[in-house]
Amino acid sequence: MPAIKIQGLTKDYGNNKGIFGVSFHIEEGEVFGFLGPNGAGKTTTIRHLLGFTKPQSGTSTILGLDSWKQSKEIHQHLGYLPAEIAFPANMTGAQIIQHAANMRGLKDMTLAQELITMFDLDPSPLIKRMSKGMKQKVGIVCAFIHDPKILILDEPTTGLDPLMQSVFVTLIHREKQKGKSILMSSHHFEEIEGTCDRIAMIRQGRLTSALNSQDFKHFDKTTYKITFRSLQDFHAIQKEEFTITDIQSEALAVLVEIEDLQINELIGSLGKKDVLSIREMKVSLEDSFMNFYKQGDHDHV
């Protein structure tokens, strides 16, 4: 039984807003990255999973339980961190964490204490006096407090400083080792790259692609930017059998994409030329996202 399963989920808000026929599933123990530009439908999908919104058509289940009808049972095994975090006014961080524990009938606060220490959080001030990052930490503690089987984290690191972001990544790794199933939406590429087993991208309410981690972690091609001192060498390389992806005539530079096995050939060839510089161009997940995001912009025009 998959931890999370969404099948043909549709919610049409009109004006081409909403989600249309979204399907995916998350296996037990899997970390699933959910990506897409703002307003693409990430949060709408998550609202369905939490039972805040009723699907127009399609189904959404968590641990085999219907998200809309059995949300109470689901929330026993679910930790949720909303994108726009908000707490009841006039409470301190500590009271908010305590109340979250009370609502779950949780007596043992060792895990909460551990998380507070881990994120270096001082929960004593009133929540309205807290910065975005501090509120986010309180939200993280509340989401993880009951050691849930399933975690739904909507842009979990917004507001956290880089140090805390890496603490968070450590936490995700730890939870993954414990066999938790995690759905995480994010704009931080490194975060997704470093933690997720699979990713799905959503744009304009439609799921456009799903990638396995192998697809985005182990590229067997590398691109180098090579700048030459002389025009002669610059022209020479273009006649050789390398895949040139870009030519920058003014800088006398070329972008060469090669299979990793070809590297010796390239070095051999460059050895005979007067090379000013050679740099590896990082082809990361980030580039494919950037392309993906930009595509979205064109579609709007």
Next chain:
Amino acid sequence: MFNKPLFIHLIKTNRNLFFLIAGALTLLIGIVMSIFTPETMQEITQTSMDAPINPLGDISTLISFVSNQYFGNFALIFAIIYSIIFGNKLVADQVDKGSMAYHLSAPITRNQYTFTSALYLVSSLLIMFGLIFVTGYGVAELVQPGELPVKEFFLLTAGSFLLHLAISGITFFASCLFNRSSHSLALGAGLSVFFFAANLLSGMSDSLEFLKNATIITFYDTNAIIQNNSYEWKLSLLALLAVILYFFGMLVFKRKDLPL
């Protein structure tokens, strides 16, 4: 349906405003009961004899003063404000601000949330009017023993409680219906204030008396209560209205999409 940790949470987070309004109303009834002794009443009646219409209504006896001035004015305003603030705060405001996500991320049904909130609102009103009755009766017995007709005072307090139960039903229903505070207040506060204004105006001149038909405050007929004159069905209507509004508020909230 009932959720104890949530109920305790509501008591804790809302106690300041509760004590402020309940305290003000308790203090006022204490003052009324200690100041308006038979001698004072007589003086007031004499000095206001010349006025063509007494804007305060009949205030010749302690119980009529309590019914017209206290329950018909002070308590009405304060308790309406209380219902408006809390009706909105318990549901719509939480949805609007997003903190409803925090509440509903717990293993709790929406019905449990709204039922517990409604129970909090109802029981806080009950305690408020309980305090008013106990304080009013206590002070009257202390300062002017035997002057306060206890049965009438009790019925006036209970009736006022039922009226405010119905008004809180309106604000609670509006709060469950809308996802935005502004909309919830427009309906809940708008209707409550309209009822109050219509009630106020209808007493001012004969030509405005038709406004009595436009406000539920009419069902809290203090004269009928004092004269023991078929007030029961009117108060029952208020109670029924409250039950219906609370029920449909919960029903609407259970079924709607939440933008959280």
